[in-house]
Amino acid sequence: QVRLVESGGALVQAGGSLRLSCVASGIVWANTPMAWYRQAPGKQRELVASYDRGGYTNYVDSVKGRFTMSRDNAKNTVYLQMNSLKSEDTAVYHCNRFNNNWRGLSYWGQGTQVTVSS
Numbered sequence: 001q002v003r004l005v006e007s008g009g010a011l012v013q014a015g016g017s018l019r020l021s022c023v024a025s026g027i028v029w030a031n032t033p034m035a036w037y038r039q040a041p042g043k044q045r046e047l048v049a050s051y052d053r054g055g056y057t058n059y060v061d062s063v064k065g066r067f068t069m070s071r072d073n074a075k076n077t078v079y080l081q082m083n084s085l086k087s088e089d090t091a092v093y094h095c096n097r098f099n100n101n102w103r104g105l106s107y108w109g110q111g112t113q114v115t116v117s118s
Contacts, residue, residue, distance in 0.1 A: 002026040002107050004095055009112030012085055020080040020112055022095030029076045035098035036069060036080045038091035038114075049080060050098045062088070087118040 008020040020036070035050035049059045049069040057069050068081040078095050092111040096102065 002097075004107075004109035006093060006095055006109050006112040009093060009114045011115045011117065014085060014087055014116055014118045016085050016116070017081070017083045018085065018114060020082065020093055020095075020114070022078045022080075022109070024076045024078070024095070027076070027097065029073060033098040034071065034078045034095060035102065036078070036093060036095050037102070038089075038093045039111075040088075040091040043091075045094070045103070047098075047102065048093070051078065052098070082114070085114075085116045087116050090114060090116050 003025045004022055006020060006022045008018060010018060012018055033050065033052050036048045037045050038048050039045040047060060048063055049057060049067055051057050051069055051071055059067060066084045071078045092113050094108050094111040096105055096108060
């Protein structure tokens with residue numbers, strides 16, 4: 001049974017930084033691409049950063065150069081380092097598996113709230 005626990009969200013001023021963490025269980029960790037997603041109020045969930053099977057990371061244009069995704073395979077954990085935060089980064093952030101049908105994933109953790117004040 002998959003379980004994802006996100007943490008690290010907070011209220012931060014624009015220009016500040018946060019580091020999100022996500023601990024996963026119930027996943028064959030070494031072979032599973034992972035990603036960070038976010039959902040802002042009134043908007044659809046969007047893909048923010050992904051870690052593919054080749055070990056490469058990809059980012060949505062709006063966060064390139066500011067966010068960095070990493071993973072610690074020994075801890076079944078993925079991280080999202082967020083720098084130079086903007087008000088438009090305000091959202092609930094989730095981690096989950098990454099594939100072409102990620103919108104159809106049935107399980108999502110509780111997420112972690114990031115609020116950026118301008």
